Amino acid sequence: MEDRLLAERILDQIADAxxxxxxxxxIVRWNRTSTSIFGFSAEEALGRSLDLIIPEHLRASHWSGFNAAMTTGATKLQGRPTLTRALHKSGRKLYVEMTFAIVKVDEGEVLGSVAVARDVTERVERERSAVRTT
Known part of the structure; x- marks a missing residue:
């Protein structure tokens, strides 16, 4: 199987966005799980700003970090997962655990950023409700 086709199949079949x-x-790439988690089809997401899935109150800090990463070629989190909020198409706020990486060409030029996300809303809400009832 051609490497590019294999890579596409892998991206569209993994359980993370x-x-x-x-x-x-x-947004240039949006896999099937991105649609499942965030509610937007690839057609709705591709070509749109990341603001599509970033809650308004987090946008300024997101863009500050994003622009710094595009300039320096490094992320502050250095691949460590972080818990954050995201927006679903319905307007509902989600808790997602995300990791970020900078995508570069061999010469080190920054092409963009990739995020891998997992919806952890149920877990976070369950943990928070357990804390409130103890």
Whole structure:
């Protein structure tokens, strides 16, 4: 099987969302699980700003970090997962655990950023409700 076709099949069959954005923050790759988690089809997401899935109150800090990463070629989290909020198409806020990586060409030029996300809303809400009842 051709490497490119295999890579596409892998991306579309893994259980985590994979969202790739170019240096401008425009969504270029959106796998099937991204649709499941965030509610937007690939057709609705591709070519749109990452603001599509970022709650308004987090956008300023997101863009500050994103622009710094595009300039320096490194993320502050260095691949460590972080718990954050995201938006579903319905307007509902989700808890997602995300990891980020900078995508570069061999010469080190930054092409964009990839995020891998997992919906952990149920777990976080269950943990928070357990804390409130103890």
């Amino acid at each position: 994979v969202v790739y954005a170019n240096r401008s923050g425009e």
